Amino acid sequence: MITLRAVHKHFGRTQVLNGIDLEIGQGKVVSMLGPNGSGKSTLMKCLLDLVHPSSGEISIGGLPANNVEARKQISYMPQVARFAENISALRLFDFISDLRGEHPDPSWLIQHFALTEHVRKPLGDLSGGTRQKVSAVLAFLFDTPIIVLDEPTVGLDPVSRLKFKDLIMEKKAAGKTIFFTSHIMSDVEEVAEELIFLLEGRVVYQGAPATLLHQTGQENLEHAIAHILKQEEA
Amino acid sequence: MRLTWHIFKFVFLDNLRSIWSLIYALFLALSTYALIYFTGSFTRAIVSIMNIIILVAPLVSSMMMSMYYFNKTDFLHLMLAQPVRRSQVFLGMYLGVSITLTLSVLVGLLLGLLFSLQQIDAILPLITLMVCGGFLSMIFSALALLVSVASKDKLRGIGLTLFVWLFMAVIYDGLILIYFIVFSEYPIEQHAIVLSLLNPIDLSRIFIMLQLDISALLGYSGAVFQKFFGAGQGMLISAVSLVLWVLFPLLIMLRVARKRDL
Structure with a gap:
């Protein structure tokens, strides 16, 4: 589904991705972890063709990531949902639907995230959490095989977080691939079937969370991650 | 084109x-x-409005375009994550911002004129003023987006955009003056024409002045323009140059945006 082969990326003299080889299969919930500056955002931007790799190949469903058609297979939720300030969420849903050339009905998602009274207000008048929910609606609105989420639960209240995780499980059951980054380990533990741990632009671990716990001899993910980081420092 | 239209509209x-x-x-x-109300003379008022337009329209357009680009990074990423080409997104964004700015100039001038209908002697200079205000908004929006897309960060992008405006509005005229003084003994009339074509603010000034037919206010470049081409041909050449001034930065911007990491 998503394949990366020897992907390198440098910005000037700074090497950000250092030979990434990854394969993410269909119907999996995969979480990418790593400390700040480990290359998570750059890798995610490479998938969306926002950043061009210096070398290596990325394919999405068999198509090169820089092919416009590849992005038909991806729904994306950015980390910060600062879009147009003076336009309503309903108009934004219409706009993105126009760009994708498909017009699914967002009303069930609007109800799911309790957005009914907010969708007609200008986006600039909404709180950060509400805007994040608007962004979540966009991520789950289209029937794409891949859903890419950048820190999706940051800013969401506990109820919305639960609803968000329910949707992830629903999409997983429908055979969608979900690729997300998060610093909230409880969310990762709850939904991720596979972890990718990045450190200084390299993949230092790819596998099931349970295997990572077993390998590091730790009780939870937070401690397991800290264990890897200490090992790397030593 | 359909996708560019959707982006422009939004x-x-x-x-x-x-x-x-x-x-x-x-x-x-x-x-x-x-x-218009306080100056008394219609022509003098038009010259004063022109001086405001040729300085303010480029400055406001540059700043609004640059700020829009840097403040809407998340929105830009969201659009680019859809199955659309970069050129469609950037062209739609450019048209959306620059046409709003152009509309503000036109509506602003029209409103001002509507309240001063009794003092207005001729309509053509006013139309020329609006056309130039529109062109300057489109040109400096394109230049600002080009500089912003090519810059690595917000601070540098906005700083460089401001410098481009300062260069075209102030520094350029100073450099031309020095050039004319240094080479005053040589036949440099044709150079004056080329040099004014290279600055859209000078070009707009000449365009309006040729319309007003006030030779005393034309300045050196304008006088040479009038002498060489006559008012009609001079206006045509300056109008074509203004169109080229919109297209060139726009095409370069689209090329830079295609290759840029965002």
Whole structure:
């Protein structure tokens, strides 16, 4: 589904991705972890063709990531949902639907995230959490095989977080691939079937969370991650 | 083209509803009205309004375009994550912002003029003023987006955009003056024409002055323009040059945006 082969990326003299080889299969919930500056955002931007790799190949469903058609297979939720300030969420849903050339009905998602009274207000008048929910609606609105989420639960209240995780499980059951980054380990533990741990632009671990716990001899993910980081420092 | 239209429409509506578009239009309306009302002479008022337009329209367009680009990074990423080409996104965004700015200039000038109908002697100079205000908004929006896309960060992008405006509005004229003084003994009349074609602000000034037919205010480049081409041909050449000034930065911007990491 998503394949990366020897992907390198440098910005000037700074090497950000250092030979990434990854394969993410269909119907999996995969979480990418790593400390700040480990290359998570750059890798995610490479998938969306926002950043061009210096070398290596990325394919999405068999198509090169820089092919416009590849992005038909991806729904994306950015980390910060600062879009147009003076336009309503309903108009934004219409706009993105126009760009994708498909017009699914967002009303069930609007109800799911309790957005009914907010969708007609200008986006600039909404709180950060509400805007994040608007962004979540966009991520789950289209029937794409891949859903890419950048820190999706940051800013969401506990109820919305639960609803968000329910949707992830629903999409997983429908055979969608979900690729997300998060610093909230409880969310990762709850939904991720596979972890990718990045450190200084390299993949230092790819596998099931349970295997990572077993390998590091730790009780939870937070401690397991800290264990890897200490090992790397030593 | 359909996707560019959707992007243009969305960005245009977002900007049109912004309070800044309204403030900008009201500022121009008030200045136009005040200048016509207090100056007494219609021609003198037009020259004063022109001086405001050729300085303010490029500055406001540059800043609004640059700020829009840097403040809407998340929105830009969201659009680019859809199955659309970069050129469609950037062209739609450029048109959305620049046409709102152009509209603000036109509405501002029109409102100011509507309140001063009794003092207006001729309509053609006013139309020329509006055309130039529109062109300057389109040109400096394109230049600002080019500089912003090519810059690595917000601070550098906005700083460079401001410098481009300062160079075209102030520094360029100073450099031309030095050039004319140094080479005053040589036949450099044709150079004057080329040099004024290379600056859209100078070009607009000549375009309006040729329309007003005030030789005393034409300045050196304008006088040479009139002498070489006559008012009609001079206006045609300056109009074509203004169109090229919109297209070139726009095409370079689209090329830079295609290769840029965002």
